[in-house]
Amino acid sequence: MTAYLIRGARIVGGEPTDLLVRDGVVAEVGPDLAATGAQVVDAGGLVALPGLVDLHTHLREPGREDAETVETGSRAAALGGYTAVCAMANTDPVADTAGVVEQVYRLGRAAGLVDVQPIGAVTVGLAGGQLAELGAMASSAAAVRIFSDDGHCVADPRLMRRALEYVKAFDGVIAQHAEEPRLTQGAQMHEGEMATRLGLTGWPAVAEEAIVARDVLLAEHVGSRLHVCHVSTAGSVEILRWARQRGIRVTAEVTPHHLLLTDEKAVGYDPVFKVNPPLRTAADVAALRTALAEGVIDVVATDHAPHAVEDKECEWAYARPGMLGLETALSVVLGSQALGTDWNAIAERMSRQPARIAGLVEHGRDPAPGAPANLTLVDPAARRVIDPGESASRSRNTPYAGLTLPGRVVATFLRGEPTVLDGKAVR
Template identity: 70%
Template sequence: MSHLLTGVAPLGGAATDLLLVDGRIAAVGPDAASAAPEGTTVIDAQGLVALPGLVDLHTHLREPGREDAETVESGTRAAALGGYTSVHAMANTSPVADTAGVVEQVWRLGRDAGWVDVHPVGAVSVGLAGTQLAELGAMAGSAAQVRVFSDDGMCVHDPVLMRRALEYVKAFDGVIAQHSQEPRLTRGAQMHEGVVSAEVGLAGWPAVAEEAIIARDVLLAQHVGSRLHVLHLSTAGSVEIVRWAKARGIAVTAEATPHHLLLTDELARSYDPLYKVNPPLRTAEDVEALRAGLADGTIDTVGADHAPHSREDKDCEWAAAAFGMTGLETALGILSTTMVQTGRMSWADLARVMSTAPARIGRIDSGPYAQGRPLAVGEPANVTLVDPSARWTVDPSEQASRSRNTPYGGLDLTGRVVATFLRGRPTVLDGRAVEPSTAGAR
């Protein structure tokens, strides 16, 4: 299988040709056409930007256990449409992904679906209960080769357990991805604690509940010499703590979500549960701090935190509604609109935070199924094509996710995925999903 992309702009640079042959980038430049094998499919990519396939460190696929909200197949189809070639599936399934058997099940479901590479995230604690370490070594040594561990949805609040987890994963170069939320400071909380929460009468969620855990954990990571990844940081104070830790050489990385880069707690005035998320939407000042932190490299990645929920779990009063939003199909458009179109980031910067850095953090940037690699000869042909000038309106009814709990319905965005190639095989062409010709992404 071979494809010639003509007139494409790698990372937004000068237009050139890109040849994909047998899962690899075979040629880049004016000689690519002459090197194309007979029968090569030619794609006119004039005006399009080529990025390395996007990688997400923070996706909830819900299977096993909540297939009413999402399945591995539907969630990874949504990911491909969003420009992703790899996602990390969070462990808060039912049963929890806290054993080698469950993570291998998720990995095989992703392989059989064939839309993207699925890398299961293993739970830190048994049942996400925060009292006993899960089978970290067994999950690392399984067919899924787990390297990222998280109790996302729950905080590893016990400092002793957190220390043990950080020490344990050093043996196989793993990383603990922490959901930073001090539970005693957020009991019953519904939204960001501030002026808006006081005015609308919803229980407040203080910024310090996040910041206190991050501060503790970067010190623990320094103490044991291990790697920490901070999930979905949301406050200006959190950005400052990560910046402080990095300046001292602590092995910490951090992510922000598209919704925390765009939306604010003012939206809670509507009492629409679509805006209920964990951590909560914060203030405009926090949004600005996150954008600045992403632009200057303090924040390493953008994680979609795709959190699908059934209609029953979101179409209800605010207090009873589940936390979470979908995000795989809109993440690139939001980053393009908020950061690239405004001049705060280049397309090369976007590739760094949505592909290169998450692949490196997840330790999937090497080997035969490497992700996040440069668009260079010999590299795996994981490629995303984006129309940087395309303006489009988010329509929840058109999304591939099984759930519809997106907060962006009716929002106009600039920059849209046109095509996605997984090791040279198109999963999306002309903005439409292409059914895998054979089962198995690998």
């Protein structure tokens, strides 16, 4: 295993120093280090962060390899500075058994670009009728700890309660896609002035907020862990703030696109801006940014959702919802100014806290002697124009095409081995 001497990096935005990476760990940290035979990486002006961790990634394999595979999604993640991603269960077949989650886990290990941690389905086939094999998935080689029917809400309150009760046995987490389906039938975008102007059926904010309110009460009643996926409304933020004041065991995520984009992007009927939950108003965006800065929302999660061309380049009503996110997440967060250039806050929201929620003990640790060498080097002064043609993803449905965004991932290391150097994938 090659040793790497990283010179002049600013660890989480601190003073420049050197890092010696050897045998998969950070061996030394300090000024003017020397190491015979080590490959030198010039990190002058770069910020060293713990490798980013994504709680919400769609890798599509098995079943939709035309849109993404575990390998292509992993490469996109590495280029975005990630060293671990949690792969959602809405594959085909659904990841609702030990066999399927182990398959995804093995594919991730074979790719070797990021640690791929499968998320198991809450219900069989994501159908909302009966609980999936939660215990079997938890005790499998994949050691699943987060369960979600993302893309579908666990709408039955009795089933949601049972799921929350079940995962207490192994300190698991139920991650809810908060959407009351009876309020969103036929919905195409956020319910508001823009939807009225465009003649599109609205997706009301209350459809999210009603489920968030119900589920935090269930989590309090059961004493279990709830995670709210892709929070998108100011009302949800207030419910989460109330839940925290009561000490309820709830965490929440926001996507980069909900921190930057508004429903006004739908004005041209470009399906690249169709997503679930939909882009909301400027007031919602402002509330989400504040909540992330305050810690009411715990993490940024990409909801990376690749789609094949035919599923996006069509009429708005027929387009699948979802956007790419892994390669651009850090730049979008920087561009949104939600956390400013507070590198400690960025490390907390994009690495440490998601690693804690997912139970990924080797990740989310700042570069320090003895820590696993899972880290990313970022050029905060760089600015880049987003070109979909340069994406490592198999899909091209990025909403940021042509935008100039700040920050650039220069290098990513997974257990001491580079997956990205000089901004390019190593393999």
